[in-house]
Amino acid sequence: MTKTLLLLPGDGIGPEVTAVARRVAGRLIAQGLALQVEDALFGGAAIDAEGAPISDETIARAKAADAVLMGAVGGPAWVDQPFDNRPEAGLLKLRAAMNVYANLRPARCFAALADASSLKRIFVEGLDIMFVRELTGGVYFGEPRGIETLENGERRGVNTHVYTSSEIRRVARAAFELARTRKNEVVSAEKGNVMEAGLLWREEVQALRDAEYPDIKLSHMLADNMAMQLVKNPRQFDLILTDNLFGDILSDQAAMLTGSLGMLPSAAIGDAGKPGLYEPIHGSAPDIAGRGVANPSAAILSFAMALRYSLGRADLADRVEAAVSAALDAGARTPDLGGTMSTAAMGDAVLAKLG
Ligand code: NAD
Ligand code: IPM
Numbered sequence: 001m002t003k004t005l006l007l008l009p010g011d012g013i014g015p016e017v018t019a020v021a022r023r024v025a026g027r028l029i030a031q032g033l034a035l036q037v038e039d040a041l042f043g044g045a046a047i048d049a050e051g052a053p054i055s056d057e058t059i060a061r062a063k064a065a066d067a068v069l070m071g072a073v074g075g076p077a078w079v080d081q082p083f084d085n086r087p088e089a090g091l092l093k094l095r096a097a098m099n100v101y102a103n104l105r106p107a108r109c110f111a112a113l114a115d116a117s118s119l120k121r122i123f124v125e126g127l128d129i130m131f132v133r134e135l136t137g138g139v140y141f142g143e144p145r146g147i148e149t150l151e152n153g154e155r156r157g158v159n160t161h162v163y164t165s166s167e168i169r170r171v172a173r174a175a176f177e178l179a180r181t182r183k184n185e186v187v188s189a190e191k192g193n194v195m196e197a198g199l200l201w202r203e204e205v206q207a208l209r210d211a212e213y214p215d216i217k218l219s220h221m222l223a224d225n226m227a228m229q230l231v232k233n234p235r236q237f238d239l240i241l242t243d244n245l246f247g248d249i250l251s252d253q254a255a256m257l258t259g260s261l262g263m264l265p266s267a268a269i270g271d272a273g274k275p276g277l278y279e280p281i282h283g284s285a286p287d288i289a290g291r292g293v294a295n296p297s298a299a300i301l302s303f304a305m306a307l308r309y310s311l312g313r314a315d316l317a318d319r320v321e322a323a324v325s326a327a328l329d330a331g332a333r334t335p336d337l338g339g340t341m342s343t344a345a346m347g348d349a350v351l352a353k354l355g
C-alpha cells in the first residue's frame with residue numbers, strides 16, 4: 001500500500017534542504033518505493049499565509065500521514081510575533097499533537113569527516129552516539145509559564161521543569177529497547193543533585209531498568225559533567241538518555257564532534273504504529289538562508305530515518321545513508337564542511353552515489 005510522507009519545508013534553509021530530500025525520495029519512488037509526498041505550510045511561512053505557524057488542518061494531516069519530514073522553522077522576520085504564535089511554538093504544538101515523546105538524535109562521525117570536527121581525529125574517529133531526548137515534556141511544556149509584572153513593577157519570567165513518572169518511563173523504555181539493538185548500554189543524564197524532577201528521572205529510569213531490562217548496563221551522569229565528558233572522551237558513550245532541555249543542548253554540542261550541525265538528523269517517535277516526525281536538528285540558519293549553500297545531509301539523513309522507523313524500509317535507509325557516506329568519501333563538501341559545493345550540487349553528489 002502506498003504510504004504518505006507529509007513534507008513541511010518551513011523557513012530559511014528549511015525549503016532549501018528539504019528540496020534535496022524530496023529529490024532523494026523522488027529517486028526511490030521512481031525505483032518502485034510506494035510513497036506519496038505531500039506538502040503543507042509550516043512555521044513563519046504559515047504565519048505569513050494563514051496567520052498561525054500551524055493550522056489545525058496541517059496537524060490533522062500530520063497525524064494521518066505515515067511520516068512527517070520537516071526542514072526548519074523560525075527566523076528574524078517572526079520574532080515580534082506574540083510568543084505563542086511564533087514558528088517555534090508551532091513546532092512544539094506539532095510535537096505535542098503527534099505525541100512523539102522519544103527523539104532519536106544520532107551523532108555519527110562519517111569516516112571522511114574525521115578531520116572536519118573541531119576535536120582532533122583521535123577523539124572522534126568512529127564516533128557513533130545515539131541520543132534519546134525526551135521531547136514532549138519537561139521545562140518546554142511545564143505549567144505555570146509566562147511573563148508577568150509584579151505589584152512592585154518587577155517583571156517575572158516563569159517556566160516549570162516538571163516530569164511525571166509515566167513520561168520518564170515511556171522514553172526510558174524507548175531508550176532501553178534501542179540499546180538492545182546497539183551495545184546494551186545507556187548513560188542517563190539529569191541534574192538530580194539540584195532538581196527534584198532530575199532526581200525522579202534518575203529513580204524512575206533505574207527502577208525500570210531493574211524491573212524489565214536487567215541486561216542493560218545503566219549508569220547515571222550529571223548533565224554538566226556529561227557536557228565536559230562529551231568533549232574529553234566522546235567515544236565512551238553509546239546511547240545517552242536525557243530530558244528535553246539537556247537533550248537539545250547536548251545534541252547540538254555533539255553535532256560539532258561530527259563535523260557540522262548540518263550533518264545531524266533526528267527522528268521523533270511515539271507509540272508503535274503512530275507516525276514519526278523527522279527533522280534535521282539544525283535550525284533555519286538565517287545567516288546563510290537564500291544563498292543555496294546549506295548542507296542538505298541532515299535533511300537527507302532525516303528522510304533515511306523516516307524510511308527506517310516509519311516507512312518499514314530499513315533497506316532503503318541503509319542505501320541512502322551509504323550514499324551520503326560515499327559522496328563524502330568522494331570529497332563532496334558544502335562550505336560548513338570546508339568545501340565549496342552548493343546545496344544542489346551536494347544533492348547531486350548523493351544522488352549519483354544512490355544510483
Ligand atoms: P541554527 O541551527 O539555525 O544555526 C546555527 C549555525 O549553524 C549557523 O551559523 C548556521 O548557518 C549553521 N547551520 C545550521 N544548519 C546548517 C546547515 N544545514 N548547513 C550549514 N550550516 C548550518 O541555529 P540558530 O541560528 O540559533 O537559530 C536560527 C533559527 O532557527 C531560530 O529562529 C531558531 O529558533 C530556529 N531553530 C529551529 C529549529 C527547528 O526548526 N527544528 C532548530 C533549531 C533552531
Ligand atoms: C531543536 C530546536 C527546537 C528545540 C526549537 C526550535 C523549538 O532547537 O529541534 O533542536 O528547542 O527543541
Ligand code: MN
Pocket residue numbers: 248249252281
Ligand atoms: Mn536545538
